[in-house]
Amino acid sequence: MIALTLDRIAEITQARLGGSARPAELVTGPVVTDSRRVEPGALFVALEGEHADGHDFAESAVAAGAVAVLASRPVPVPHLRVDGGDAEVVAALGRLARSVADRLTGAEIIGITGSSGKTTTKDLLAQVLGRFGRTVAPVGSYNNEIGHPLTVLRADADTRFITVEVAARGQGHIAHLCSVAPPRIGVVLNVGSAHVGEFGSRAAIAQAKGELVEALPEAAGGGVAVLNADDDAVLAMSERTRARVVTYGLAADVDVRARDAELDDAGRPRFTLCVGEHTARVHLRLVGWHQVHNALAVAAAAVEAGADPESVAAALSEAQPLSRWRMEITYSTGGATVLNDAYNANPESVRAALSTLRSLAGAGRSYAVLGHMAELGAQHREAHENVGRFAASSGVTELIVVGDEAAPIADGARSVAAWQGEVRSVADAAEATAALRDRLRAGDVVMVKGSRVAGLEQVAEQLTAQEADK
Template identity: 45%
Template sequence: MIPLPLARIAEITSGALSGMADPRAVVRGPVVIDSRGVEPGSLFVALKGARVDGHDFAAQAIRAGAVAVLATRPVEAPTVIVPDAAAALAELARAHVAALPQATVIGVTGSAGKTSTKDLLARLTARIGPTIAPVGSFNNELGHPLTVLRADADTRYLVLELSARNIGHIQDLARIAPPQIGIVLNVGTAHIGVFGGKEAIAKAKGELVEALPRTGVAVLNADDPLVLEMASRTDARVTLFGRSEAAAIRAEDVTVDERGRASFTLRTPSGSGQVRLKLYGAHAVENALAAAAAGYELGLPVATIAAELSAATPVSRWRMEVTDRPDGVTVVNDAYNANPDSMRAAFEAFGVLGKGRRRFAVIAALRELGEESAALNEELGRLAGGSGLAGLIVAGPDAQPVLQGAYAAVQEASAAGPPLAGAPPFPPAAGGPPFPVGVPQAPPPVGAPAFPQGPAGPQGVGGAPVPPIVGGPPFVGGSANPQQTLIRHVPDAAAAAAELAGWLRPGDAVLVKGPRAMGLERTAELLLGGAQQ
């Protein structure tokens, strides 16, 4: 952050000094909204949430070294009092960017892949000059200005994510930090229930290219028709990326190895380079191309772009993190968030990574899908149930459509082989079909965790009691036989881990993916011994 005296902060935010605040006291950063992140020289922004009021932590922030508090009411600390703390934070960030004339702002948006693309692009821009990028997914009305305020006089590139939960959100974020380069990755189904349709999502995402100056660059996905149409919404120069011939920056000869990592020839107007990604999933190719296109526009040599993309490893947590346990079980933690599009991409990657192995998945019902929620969640269940899994766990509430879709998928696949003799039926859920289970075999290993218990024993769909599974399911992975696919419904992430612990054997593979609110990253952490990922 560029050092600012409190008097200047009050002027920018239309605030008033209170609590014996010294107008000459200088804030040197960082600006934080969590008192635990305060450092000497900080400005603490007191926000009132549904459960926690930041004003209650003002004194603690000052004791930790904060110069002052940005607040909406007087507190026992030097304070800049403003009508709206979030709006004041945005104004402070906007003034801050204006004081960084040498910094190039690059915005990234899309329904999926924003964080991975941002991480790749920040790696590329760091080859040219000092770069600031969000930690994780700081991409909303709070995370965006907080990231901007981390920049200082030496910063040359600000690589920012811009998210939207409604029309106008990206426009507001672009006003805080006007972009010179705007990247639109895709238009998918994330938050479709909030927006009401993909056309509305496209309208919101396109606000990024509308914010570009005539001298700017719009980097658009040539393979997504709704993104390609955005070329007509900007006066900036347009550069296309993708796999089609229309793309100036494109991937050719794409191959995927046994771990699901893609390699391709990066083709540009001035030459080509070979890229071998360390990131998992074929969908990482599009993210790499988007970053490559922006890097190319900034003048990076193709060889440098290819080398940096090939060397990149996952930076942000819980996005296709692949970890091998000592016993050979592979855990894929893709639990940061989920929507129908990212679910399909994850299962596609998992099918490659887990080929020839028993595969299990932990998922949860998707949210913010509006009137299409039941249909899309049933489609998710069909996707999971038709993926040749040895076992599927659906965690959390509103799971019935997912479970119905999963059961329908394995039932339809039953023609692939005769039913497994002696497999006991899963007791039916209220209003739903019976769910199959495997056949009990060996006794459980010593120390195996117990299954979550309900009033009448282990719980199935709708709370129906189910017979305990001893020693895990005895089936082989990849079978399409519905009697060889175990389906369970559990209440939460911890219960999912406990259930899986009794199923897994050396060499198995597990995919963990669901909406952010379900916290399924905890499932992956428990499967890996509780270690932080």
């Protein structure tokens, strides 16, 4: 973070100094909400939270080196106090992040949104841009009103790029995040049915995602909207922005495209990246067809940030998967491949994962372990049945459906008369593991996917561990 005195932070956050806080003392370290992450010179942000109250850790945070605590009630250590509970503390945190962002005149802020793929795309973009200058990016999926400002506050005068995820739980959320850290470049990946239960329709989701391109500077001011031309709802956002539009996709008439795309034997895409007259080969280390679009989004954003296409292609080919349980492959000693994509799930991402399973398994045996997809509202049954039909049509050898909420997946699969595979319904992750434990053999491929609340990463991890113990 850029060093600031406590009295300046108090002015920015609209807080009052208390607890023997010294106005001229500098905050030079990170801004954190977890007292275990405090370093000398840090500012500790005390949130009441659902499971623990940060105010209870104020003294230990200062003992560990925090200069002060940003709090919503008095604590017996140097602090900056705001009234209004967690909501006002979060608002103060956002004001501090915006002030720091405004000081970072040499840094490009790039925002990424979409129904799926945000974290993977952010990880890729951060690795690519990291070759050209100091880059700050969220850890994991730090993409809400708390994680977003905390990411920005990690930047300093040497930072050249800040890549941020912007997520939405409702209308206006993305607009707010963009007000905290105004992006010059905005990337929209897709508009799917994730969270349709909260938003009500895909059109409403598109409305919310489009807040990113609406927040961009006009073209004359350098604003760039990077849009997926293969998604009609995303492409339509070109009418909602004053920024210059750069398109990417698989068609011949887009600005950044992939040619001759294919998967290698390990399910990793390779293709020719085409940016204007420039072409370069890319061979990703990530798994799945959908990574082609993620990589194209990264290439378009990186080129607009000043990178050359050839270097971008090389960086994409070297980039590693960073976030766990997203198309994560492990290999058991018994020869089975386990594809762990259990971090989250929506209908589009499940279909992408099933397509990858089919490619990886080839003519071999394939097993899909599927849990329920959350936040689909009135579309819950239909969406799950459709996923079951897609799984059966993809030719999966056996479908294991986990939990009562996922039951319509099994119904959908059974409705495909031509399918020669099997479907099995189990209660939980432990039963799913038991159903596969003694059946896997060399060459088999298992894919595990469900919404985060289903906890199906346990299946992948236990299968690998049990296979290794054989």
